[in-house]
Amino acid sequence: MTSVEATLESSAKRSLLSRLRLNLPFLIWVSLLWLIAMLLVAVFADQMRPYAITKMDLSARMAAPGTPGHLLGTDDLGRDVLSRLMQSIRVSLVIAFGATLLSAVVGTGLGFLAAQFRGWVEGAVMALADFQAALPFLIMSLAVLAFFGNSMVLLVCLMGFYGWERYARIARGLAISASAQGYAGAVVQLGATPARVYLRHILPNVASTLIVSMTLTFPEIILMESGLSFLGLGVQPPQSSLGNMVGFGREYLTQAPWIMLAPSFVIVMTTLSISLLGDWLRDRLDPTLR
Structure with missing residues (x-):
């Protein structure tokens, strides 16, 4: 890496960090703490679960929350709701993280290809993005899962197919804009390959916008x-x-509402926390909003 490249890269990193180094509002602190708690539950679910998710106790069917040994109650088969909730958090977050990352990588890669080669490559990527945006994703998902069956890998790949066109459009527009600026042209003149220009110089400068897009896509997934x-x-x-x-x-909504309310509360709080964090990041990282 040349001294010019190193200077440009360090400048981009300092710019991103300086935008984030602000006092966090109360709601953002609450959101961060909630998401950290969810991540800890997902990582250490096996150690934290009081029971196996399939363990049944028919003598304690539909026990109310607060029952000794069952903090959130049990379902109709006597399975501990808290244990199943912890496992559910892990599975849902793994799917959401994997799908969001897959969508971002594929979309950003296609966007960079469109910006680099232009012409028919750009036209093909944008046409594919328009087709994806017009496709009723839920109906397509139902058809794919009904035809090919259910598996974790298929579900992650299918969810990863959702929203990639947003990243492609954003990455293409920002890459074209960055390529027209001096720093990209400078490293090209120094002999940097296109891959190095995009991965080491353009990507760090557009990462803030892509990160905000990921926080908006994550709760949708x-x-x-x-x-x-x-x-x-x-x-x-x-x-x-x-x-x-x-x-x-x-x-069992009328007989044992806690079976449904516990996961519903986690879904609402998690999606709300990520949405609030995404809004805050957008305000901090977008210079036009400051």
Whole structure:
């Protein structure tokens, strides 16, 4: 790496960090603490669960929350709701993280290709993005899962197909704008390859916008997965996800509402926290809003 490249890269990193080094509002602190708690539950679910998710105790069927040994109660088979909720948080977050990352990588890569080659490559990428935006994703997901069956890998790949066109459009526009600026042209004149220019210089400068887009896509994927699981085409037993628990609990809403309300509360709080964090990041990282 030349001294000019190193200077440009360090300048981009300092600019991003300086925008984030601000006092956090109270709601953002609450959102961060909630998301950290969810991540800890997802990582250490096996150690934190009081029972196995399939362990049944028919003598304690539909026990109310607060019952000794069952903090959030039990379902109609006597399975501990808290244990299943922890496992559901892990599964739903793994799907959402994996799908969001896959969507961002594919979309950003295609956007950079469109910006680099222009011409028919750009036209093909943008036409594919327009087709994706016009496609009723939920109907397509139902058809794919009904035809190919259910698996975690297929579900992550299918969810990752959602929203990639946003990243492609954003990455293409920002890459074209950055290429026209002096710093990109400077490293090209120094002999840097296109891959190095995009990955080491353009990507750090457009990362803030892409990160905000990821925070907006993440809760949408959680809700999409929850909807598919609610309809019975998402995560399948004996595994459990938040949407799976909501779909199961709707049958007992009048008898044991806690079966459905516990995962519903987690879904609402998690999506709300990520949305608030995304709005805050957008305000901090977009210079036109300051």
